[in-house]
Amino acid sequence: MNLHSHVERILPSDEAYALLDLTRDIADAELAPRADDFEARGEFPRDLVRTLGRAGLLGLPYPEEYGGGAQPYEVYLQVLEELARRWLAVAEAVSVHTLACYPLAGFGTDAQRKRLLPDMLGGELLGAYCLSEPAGGSDAAAMTTKAVRDGDAYVVTGTKAWITHAGYADFYNIFCRTGGPGARGISCLLADAATPGIVPQARERTMGLRASPVAQIAFDGARVAGDRLLGEENTGFRIAMSALDGGRLGIAACAVGLAQAALDYAVAYAQERQQFGQPIAQFQGVGFLLADMATQVSAARALLLAAARLRDAGRPYGVEAAKAKLFATDMAMRVTTDAVQVLGGYGYVADHPVERYMREAKVLQIVEGTNQIQRLVISRALTK
Structure with missing residues (x-):
């Protein structure tokens, strides 16, 4: 099966394109082959996270003077998406680590940042x-x-x-x-x-x-x-809430990557699986389901990147982050469920990864503020 469809991206620099290529290479070589085994055993891939750190992927949105990658959030989130397409647990680890560096980077004194931040962004610490x-x-x-x-x-x-x-x-x-x-x-x-x-x-x-x-x-x-x-x-409460705005975008990016993986797998399967003398992708009932899945993934990605660009421009983005987290994670739940449906009985067994994708999608609706909390944030902003 050809499992990685090409996603057209507009990135702000040649450096960003190179970074995304590097991410894909590492994710394909190091993450994808190991995900099923580690998930089955419930083992945290600490050494693989360290590998990402040494490649500079654990400090992407932070300043170079402290050892960060000085990348816009728009780029960092697309790196997260690529990691999540191969292995959600590793993408989540990068998102949580990035969140954990934010209170010091955003609210620490100059002396605290100089003393502590380089080690936190250097790739060895988690x-x-x-x-x-x-x-x-x-x-x-x-x-x-x-x-x-x-x-x-x-x-x-x-x-x-x-x-x-x-x-x-x-x-x-x-x-x-x-x-x-x-x-x-x-x-x-x-x-x-x-x-x-x-x-x-x-x-x-x-x-x-x-x-x-x-x-x-x-x-x-x-x-x-x-x-x-x-x-x-x-x-500290202001620090916590400010950190969660960025963290919600990280989880939304993870959701988009996971849903893209489920879509890719479902499309590849539907092109190979034969019923009634033709691939099931040729049946309108399946083809339209795949079309809706693809549209939902694209819509979530667009919402996510629009919020990220507000953040990069220094504009208020908390409500847009809540919208992106809400939509992207609800979308991931729906798309992974539909991917299981496309595979039929085969989608329900561990021989195919879509049952794992469906189980993983659920937690994304809960972490970094449940989706009920996101609705609260959005509705309060509408009626302020």
Whole structure:
């Protein structure tokens, strides 16, 4: 089967075209051949993520002076899409790491950035983002994890939930309560994973993305140096929400890549599978289904890139990011489900990857803010 259809792209520079070619080469050679095996075993491909880091793909949207790639978000997201077409868990790892670098890059002092950011962007380290809690997923402002000042450090106590890279990350962004109730009493600390008292719990057993480690993290009196506070004390909620705007675009790009993979596979299968003396792609019932799938993928990509260009231009883009995340992830759920339908009974068995794509698509409607939260963001903006 010819599994990678050509997607026409307009990129802002020759460097961006070269970067996308490099991404495809690495993804085809290193990721695609290993995805099924690692997913079946539920093993996180830490060394492959390190390979992407050494190729410069773990710091793409950040400044060159700190070791980043200085690429527009528009380009970074298309790199993510290409990675997700081959293996969603790896694309998600890049997206989460990029999100985990944002609080320092966006809100740290010059001294903090010079000291810490180059290692975080250099490719060897992996980050995680600790916002959600067992009793508070969508209601982040109700968090109960506390950080109490003790001399020149903060002592952190509480539990975070649904943490991607738990137990594998080298650094954690910890959102914790340093003041009163609600959004105004939250701060952001950047902690080394080796800090005593940071204790990853047993991995969750997930429906999809089984190669991606997700777990709770317990903070049992973990001491984090005071100079690891990012931004002013009690301004962490603004940092978290600002980071999520970019993170939502990352998840939308992952959704587009996953849906494109499902479409590519369904088209290739429908051209080869014979029924009633002809390929099933020739039947209008199948052909129109594929046409609708292709149109939905293109529409999601266009919405995503429009939001990215606003971000690159320094314009407000939070509502457009919510629209892109909402549409792209709902689209991925629909397209992967339709891909299973195109394959019929074969789509339901693990011999073909579309059943995995369908299981993986579900979580994209949940992470970085559920799609109900995205609708809340959009509707409030409409009625402000």
